[in-house]
Amino acid sequence: MNRCPACGAERAAVLCPACGLTQEAAEVVLRRRLIVHTLVFLPGSLLFPFLSQLYPPLDLDAMLVFFGTLFFLAIFLVVLIDRRTRAHQDVELLKRIFFGLTPLPWVLGAALFLNGRLDRGKPEFHPTSVVSRFEMKGLVRGSRRLMVYSWRESHRLERLAAEPDDFARFRDGDAVVVGVMPGALGIPWLYGVYRK
Ligand SMILES: [Zn+2]
Known part of the structure; x- marks a missing residue:
């Protein structure tokens, strides 16, 4: 059959x-x-x-x-x-x-x-520090990552898809504050990275 x-x-x-x-x-x-x-x-x-x-x-x-x-x-x-x-x-x-x-x-x-x-929430700010940075050339826009220590339980590091400017102005070990939005569908997203 x-x-x-x-x-x-x-x-x-x-x-x-x-x-x-x-x-x-x-x-x-x-x-x-x-x-x-x-x-x-x-x-x-x-x-x-x-x-x-x-x-x-x-x-x-x-x-x-x-x-x-x-x-x-x-x-x-x-x-x-x-x-x-x-x-x-x-x-x-x-x-x-x-x-x-x-x-x-x-x-x-x-x-x-x-x-x-559609996110109408307010950003939460988490103090942390930059562990490392890496960039993969030739890929799409989001190939720059700022690695910072995580503030979330069960996460050691966060791999942030940083804006080109943010990526360029931070160095390893810099103290930073990461702004995170809650997300209209509950998926937290990166609002920005700021110098502490
Ligand atoms: Zn048929």
Whole structure:
């Protein structure tokens, strides 16, 4: 028993009992849908690193790692679905996972943007000091990180996505105050870094 690539109904006959397509026609429908989903996913993926840094969450790096994993998983799924479809193998589960992933860059990006944009809270200020700084050239804007001792329990360090100016004016060991906003959706984000 195989599933129809287009509608997912179980099929034994030449024509799918649910959508009436032949196997070949159903594969064309599936391929077209894969392309549309990929065209939704890719711009969202390109936009996410920028959207996520307008109001950078404290845990930006963890989110970027999660997002990178998501990106490679989606690409892997497209290739796998395409190969299995060509071999007339079942793709129903893979297809559902992929179609579930494709809006995520937009959803996550919008969530981080709105978390900052709609924030009506007041910043909290945490005194700490700079441990180190690092910069990865050639990557997106948020590749500068100011490492400071964390004020949060169960965190030793904070990797702050500092503005270029802030990044340039601090040195290792400087006493600083970090402003943190609560976030409209409860995701704390970096408001600014100031000299103590
Ligand atoms: Zn069908």
